[in-house]
Amino acid sequence: MTKRVQEILSYYQSDAPGIRANLARLLMSGRLGGTGRLVILPVDQGFEHGPARSFAPNPPGYNPHYHFQLGIEAGCNAYAAPLGFLEAGAAEFAGQIPLILKLNNSDSLYGDDDPNQAVTGSVDDALRLGCCAVGYTIYPGSAYSQEMYENLREIALEARSVGLAVVVWSYPRGGTLSKAGQTGIDVACYAAQIAAQLGAHIIKVKVPTDHIEQAEAKKVYEAEKIPISTPTDRIRHVVQSAFDGRRIVIFSGGAKGEDQKIFDEARAIRDGGGFGSIIGRNSFQRSKPEALKFLETVMKIYSGEIA
Amino acid sequence: MTKRVQEILSYYQSDAPGIRANLARLLMSGRLGGTGRLVILPVDQGFEHGPARSFAPNPPGYNPHYHFQLGIEAGCNAYAAPLGFLEAGAAEFAGQIPLILKLNNSDSLYGDDDPNQAVTGSVDDALRLGCCAVGYTIYPGSAYSQEMYENLREIALEARSVGLAVVVWSYPRGGTLSKAGQTGIDVACYAAQIAAQLGAHIIKVKVPTDHIEQAEAKKVYEAEKIPISTPTDRIRHVVQSAFDGRRIVIFSGGAKGEDQKIFDEARAIRDGGGFGSIIGRNSFQRSKPEALKFLETVMKIYSGEIA
Amino acid sequence: MTKRVQEILSYYQSDAPGIRANLARLLMSGRLGGTGRLVILPVDQGFEHGPARSFAPNPPGYNPHYHFQLGIEAGCNAYAAPLGFLEAGAAEFAGQIPLILKLNNSDSLYGDDDPNQAVTGSVDDALRLGCCAVGYTIYPGSAYSQEMYENLREIALEARSVGLAVVVWSYPRGGTLSKAGQTGIDVACYAAQIAAQLGAHIIKVKVPTDHIEQAEAKKVYEAEKIPISTPTDRIRHVVQSAFDGRRIVIFSGGAKGEDQKIFDEARAIRDGGGFGSIIGRNSFQRSKPEALKFLETVMKIYSGEIA
Amino acid sequence: MTKRVQEILSYYQSDAPGIRANLARLLMSGRLGGTGRLVILPVDQGFEHGPARSFAPNPPGYNPHYHFQLGIEAGCNAYAAPLGFLEAGAAEFAGQIPLILKLNNSDSLYGDDDPNQAVTGSVDDALRLGCCAVGYTIYPGSAYSQEMYENLREIALEARSVGLAVVVWSYPRGGTLSKAGQTGIDVACYAAQIAAQLGAHIIKVKVPTDHIEQAEAKKVYEAEKIPISTPTDRIRHVVQSAFDGRRIVIFSGGAKGEDQKIFDEARAIRDGGGFGSIIGRNSFQRSKPEALKFLETVMKIYSGEIA
């Protein structure tokens, strides 16, 4: 185990050895193993957006085995998906890549101004499928946020009791938040803080903009001259907001976009002290050779092989 | 056991042997046993529409024994019904046909724009009645959909823990869905995907039309030129949407209609890679001799005895 | 045990011996014991309508012992009441008459357009009081109907697990149902079917009229020419709707009315294949001698001693 | 034990010996011990109305020990209070006076037209504090009434299982009830009946007026000429409504008023067959010497030492 990984594990001393062992599995797997950086492959778009919108651009992705194979061949640190997708391959690919069971999900057939997610999996499912962590989404700002925090608390307590790590997707949404506010720097930092306070081992937030949503926060940003003008500044501020670097924070890749944009974000994440990326649609919505090449570039940025 | 059944069972390797044994019972029973195709007899109309609307056209159907006998004589793979109907014959016909206990139901005395179902049976009931599977309906699109997914998760976890297979009726309904949208191809595929992601072993959806409901989906269907013009195309796309054929997908027969329409649908299901049909009203709302003849024809289409 | 009782018990073969033993206790007790007919004394009016409206017409009824004595002396098959009334006499009259604990109740101090009932007793209470069955009311048609079905499911499962029979009061009410519709023949039959599908051992419905409430049902009644013109026809149709006579269906006596009307209804119930009556206010709201004479006449109609 | 107490205990034969032993403790304690009459000291006003409104008129009442001492010195049968007040003296005064833990409470900082109470204590609390009974308020007529009945059912079942008696405060309130209706004779009797049917061992209602609230009830009161013109008549009718005297019914003293009014009410309770009083504010909102004298007079009325 590398010194950096040991250092990161030292942030989780209050946790049982089993949990730290699972965090170590995540940090020591794949191409970036040992660097303290992570690139995770998440595939919940089938549930979130429907199968055609998710997989028609690259039809092999309809098959659940494809994503296991992609994650393994690309050398990702882990593969995260809902119950069905993991069940459909956990036996065949057992032990080849760390798995994260995404425990709640929402679909886009039903919509509510204040979004919520259904709990679709359980800690027991994660155990029987051999996962090293469970994932859970919260929507700070939504009228359902407190309910989601409470569900998370119960799930996290149960996960901890059996040695599973807890990954929290913290996506501000709903209530009085503006569209811009969902990725505003103050809101993104707040989202990271909430996830950390709720006991997340790993926190996933979106790459923030320099928009400031909340008037009370704006005063402080101005008074204290908090640097947020460059992407690297903003990443650093998010990491600071997640216990000053003592919690693993990773950033989502968002919708399929230009590769250069993703590479630039990866550089900002790397330079700002972020721990890595979780990249779904940009990975599995292109052919496998292209995806492998794309992910290799991202990982080389994180490892420093590319500046 | 045939090679095709072995192949299908191999899709469920993450599941315990007891569950695969029950799937095998379903796949090896009746006239279609071993072909990898299923025709299931479901009788929940008494609950859903009331007794007269369900059974007056063929009054022997008031008697719960009738449906066991019909299923057995026709060589169906299984008989699915709510608690009361199964209780009223499970002892007399024990071991003669695989049983599926439908665990939730709704009646038409009360209506809500956003439909829901009451949980009317339990896994314990299924065990004491000797069932090989439980059935559960979800309504993607309804305001109650997340609640239904969560109930399903709990029931499915419990069913799995005792070796019962989980059959999910996935019927989009409610919310902003148009009437046409409920059977639109994008929505039907989405419904199949959701059921699969929720961990269903067997998925029941309606035969889809070529209507596309969601604007975001429409863009993808056009951009990717997904073939949906013929019934066979659409069945193939639904099966693809259910983990690329790695989950058993069957199709409901709908209201009583012309036989030729049902036979044509069966051909499309067969040729599109679907796993079979679940046919209620078209079976029990005619005299037994007629029903047996009708079902024989359907099964011969699936077995290939009829082109 | 008579052949008729053995035949009735044979309808419940899927149930454990303890439940069948309790059904036998009900069917073999009292003046009608062995005939396959039942007359049950229910006294929940104190809760439903208040004490004065219930007992002032015959003040000994304020005393809980009175109803035990009335049921015993009249030779009723069972006495059904809420927790308090049973507790207040179960020890004194232990073993002298089968008891049914009514597990949910509502009062008329609070009203809601969509009615519901509170669960006021438990299976554990029924056991400690030596009951042979529990009773539960559902209101098909009410916005609370699904919740009531779910509560019933849990209670019925628990009752079954300890050998208690389940009696369901199925009273359509609320939602879009018209007043006439509550006792319409289509609705009454639907109510009986729902209770049967929910797993009731004994079903209590109201004596139906020839009104047809639901348009969809009306079409079928007309197309299939279902006979509903005489009271006997309607009773026969209700019994048919409860699994073609394979579930015990009894009919409630309703508000205090003219004796002749009750006697005529009993004849229709008898001739239409109904299993008996549950008669409250017509029994306990008159002096005991009068009540005994009245009940004797009803029972003689059921036994055939009176034509 | 006196014959009267033995007679009262005989009303509770269906209950376990432990419960009857606790009822005996209540009936055999204090100055009225053995008479079959009770005077109970309740102090929940701190929670219900706030500390200043409750205790400023007699500041020693801020101290929880004061009420234990008052109850003991006055020879009350029991002291009833919420969790905090009992915890703050249960150890110091262990065994000196029977205790009743009031399990639900409401405050006047928040108001709802349909009132409810929060469950603030548990049966386990009552056991560890050495109580002989638990107390629970229901609000018949409120939109929350069914919820309250269901909570009571669960609590009562648990209390019974460990031998604790159940005291129910039955206060009609909310919904369509008029202010006058809350203490109307028909409503008070109905409140007593509901509590009795819910399984209360001891029922607390307010002293009723001759107002009749419900039209349906009014018809019966007039038709049956139920005597309700004098306070004694009304008490007798309430006692009759609580299982004809077979359940202990006590009456609340209400707000601080003129002593003579309380004494007259006590005479009516005594002469009408009531079992006693529960007197809070009239006891602890005056100096201790005055309170002792006041309570002594009340008790002498009950014992018959004063006519």
Add this chain to the structure above:
Amino acid sequence: MTKRVQEILSYYQSDAPGIRANLARLLMSGRLGGTGRLVILPVDQGFEHGPARSFAPNPPGYNPHYHFQLGIEAGCNAYAAPLGFLEAGAAEFAGQIPLILKLNNSDSLYGDDDPNQAVTGSVDDALRLGCCAVGYTIYPGSAYSQEMYENLREIALEARSVGLAVVVWSYPRGGTLSKAGQTGIDVACYAAQIAAQLGAHIIKVKVPTDHIEQAEAKKVYEAEKIPISTPTDRIRHVVQSAFDGRRIVIFSGGAKGEDQKIFDEARAIRDGGGFGSIIGRNSFQRSKPEALKFLETVMKIYSGEIA
């Protein structure tokens, strides 16, 4: 142990030895150990207001270790924080300062006129982190108040069963309360009383003003001439309202203000019989040397070293 601490512990005689031992740990730790006074460091602002608003004024506060160090170096009696912050240092600083796990929290991304908090931690978490107490906020006056009381009851019962002390933040808010009313003397006293009745071992309220919110209370304050004109009077009245000094009542420091104001409040708390302060933002939103000096002054006021 000092006599004063022994005296305070004697107020909790109904509690198990383990709880009293934990109260003793709180009272005997830090610079004020043994005086019967407490100064507690709470840091939940990261959750309540977001990270920048909380920690940007003194950036080392982003790091969870900072607050442990601050509490230890300042000689606080305890450090209170949500799950995440305690987890991030409980191992490193084990045994160096008593910990209080704050079990519920709310954020300011979502707002409701009637506020509520999410339960974000559990008694099991408190145990594994080595805490001596749990903290819980209630909002008397809010539409959610009864729900919060019920959650508190369950948590407090569980905490008690494992020997943890219960600290209740009682903050009137919501419903019909005016802004001024939230800190009105009548409301503050009522808030203290409610917390005490709910079984709190330690009660935290805000320093009250002389505003009287409730009309019914105003009458009593005037009739009984309750002294509330000086800060010391008001503190004394709050302490009286919390069982006449038999429950530990501490006061929150509120938003960052002028030091002199805090010192004056500490004097009033000391002289009015209050047990101490809980000071967050005034402690951690300045540099550590300044904070240490500031807290030293506050503690010297409590110890009497400064008049």
